Amino acid sequence: MPKVDTARFLADLNELRQIGAYKTGVHRPTFSPEDMESRRWLMERMRECGLEPTMDGIGNVIGRHQSAGPHLLVGSHIESQNYAGWLDGALGVMAGVALARAGLPVDVAAWADEEGHYGGFIGSRSFIGELSDAEIDRLTNRYHGKPLRQALQEAGLAGLPRIAMEPGRHKGFLELHIEQGTQLEGSGQRVGVVTGIVAIWQYRITITGMQDHAGGTTMAERRDAGLTAVRLLAMLDERMPMVCGPRSTWTCGRIALDPGASSIIPGKAEVLFQFRDVEETVLARMAHCLEACVQESNRRERCTTVLEAMSLSKPALCDPAMQAALAGAAEQFAPGAWRHMPSGAGHDAQYLAKRMPAAMLFSPSIGGISHHWSEDTKEEDLALCVEVLAEGAARYLAG
Known part of the structure; x- marks a missing residue:
């Protein structure tokens, strides 16, 4: 020994x-x-x-x-x-x-x-x-x-x-x-x-709305990319537990709003989102859940959301x-x-x-x-x- x-x-x-x-x-x-x-x-x-x-x-x-x-x-x-x-x-x-x-x-x-x-x-x-x-x-x-x-x-x-x-x-x-x-x-x-x-599956989620004045634009007229991002992330956090494994994790590591000023409605949001698991079947289920949530967001929201896979490791x-x-x-x-x-x-x-x-x-x-x-x-x-x-x-x- x-x-x-x-x-x-x-x-x-x-x-x-x-x-x-x-x-x-x-x-x-x-x-x-x-x-x-x-x-x-x-x-x-x-x-x-x-x-x-x-x-x-x-x-x-x-x-x-x-x-x-x-x-x-x-x-x-x-x-x-x-x-x-x-x-x-x-x-x-x-x-x-x-x-x-x-x-x-x-x-x-x-x-x-x-x-x-x-x-x-x-x-x-x-x-x-x-x-x-x-x-x-x-x-x-x-x-x-x-x-x-x-x-x-x-x-x-x-x-x-x-x-x-x-x-x-x-x-x-x-x-x-x-x-x-x-x-x-x-x-x-x-x-x-x-x-x-x-494996870590990393995505970029880009949400496009309309930059506008925070006081002059009524709530009914708004296309707020920031709020759309928040609602999408809340949907993901609600639905991921239905498809994940016992040790799966998912993380929103970054939300960037453009132009990022307190008196301007954000016209664009960029979200970095990842999930992790050791089973490829679980990863596939989580990817399908993410895609479905983006599709649902595009049906509900006045902003357009685009999902881009950045890296899909094994x-x-x-x-x-x-x-x-x-x-x-x-x-x-x-x-x-x-x-x-x-x-x-x-x-x-x-x-x-x-x-x-x-x-x-x-x-x-x-x-x-x-x-x-x-x-x-x-x-x-x-x-x-x-x-x-x-x-x-x-x-x-x-x-």
């Missing part, structure tokens, strides 16, 4: 959180000085445990094990959302380093921009060959508009080759992550063996053999205190799963909080989960 130095693992995590520290969390946006400092810091930790680290032209840091194999690939990401938590992503990367230090034949990866400052999962997508130069040319930062090419230049990455997956090198990919929810904490359990990663089911290895390890270290569960968030593992067996392990999140600087997990749960991950990796490699 591999022996993990949990004290060193926790010390590494706490040292990493000092880079870009913000309150009790971190602020390490992709390709910021803090992000690049953390990547260089990680490369030193990789060297210390015998890995050969490289940072590539998209910012991926990959530490290669020097044994003959078979190898596992273990990792996550170390950049953060703005003013966010210290564990989201970093936990999975430092767990990989801990497994390498324990003598397991693992390559460790810190993928670039999982958080989507420039495009979402560009590091893991680059590794599996799904990020083209043309896409890199057109991507910009969603917060301040900086072109990705400029960011790579400023970070010292321009012109470096991008590392591609080496066929046959890896038996599978493992990612340890905080749950970012309350299922484990609420049930008093300490480990989650992930069954699959949800669920990624975790590999059964890897799940079984993790489940056996969870029962060994936390008998009766673990569960099978889906991931409601997207992760790099869903892209690696397109090219190799992949699985995930969840640790509890205190209060379910994530993407916020107060995100946290008990140290004893972090230590337990890295031990479960190591034992699961050893079992899978031996299988």
Whole structure:
């Protein structure tokens, strides 16, 4: 059985959180000085445990094990959302380093921009060959508009080759992550063996009415795009529960009204709406519900609504053999205190799963909080989960 130095693992995590520290969390946006400092810091930790680290032209840091194999690939990401938590992503990367230090034949990866400052999962997508130069040319930062090419230049990455997956090198990919929810904490359990990663179906809803004066236009004459948007969203919230699954979610992430002034009736509304589930049949039902609600809105309202699908990803089911290895390890270290569960968030593992067996392990999140600087997990749960991950990796490699 591999022996993990949990004290060193926790010390590494706490040292990493000092880079870009913000309150009790971190602020390490992709390709910021803090992000690049953390990547260089990680490369030193990789060297210390015998890995050969490289940072590539998209910012991926990959530490290669020097044994003959078979190898596992273990990792996550170390950049953060703005003013966010210290564990989201970093936990999975430092767990990989801990497994390498324990003598397991693992390559460790810190993928670039999982958080989507420039495009979402560009590091893991680059590794599996799904990020083209043309896409890199057109991507910009969603917060301040900086072109990705400029960011790579400023970070010292321009012109470096991008590392591609080496066929046959890896038996599978493992990612340890905080749950970012309350299922484990609420049930008093300490480990989650992930069954699959949800698909996210993202839509743009554009509603066109008539911009007009808020005082001079009677209520009967109005074509108010804002009110139409509100009524459509209320209809969706009423009808989605009739077609969803037990862990489906749906979210209106943005409502933009044009021109957005208090004394002007909005002539246009743009809504970003998404839903998530791990079952494709459920996703199809939810899509049909959305389409029906838009159709009903166009029948009732004086404004015209157009629905546009922006991205329709596929669920990624975790590999059964890897799940079984993790489940056996969870029962060994936390008998009766673990569960099978889906991931409601997207992760790099869903892209690696397109090219190799992949699985995930969840640790509890205190209060379910994530993407916020107060995100946290008990140290004893972090230590337990890295031990479960190591034992699961050893079992899978031996299988």
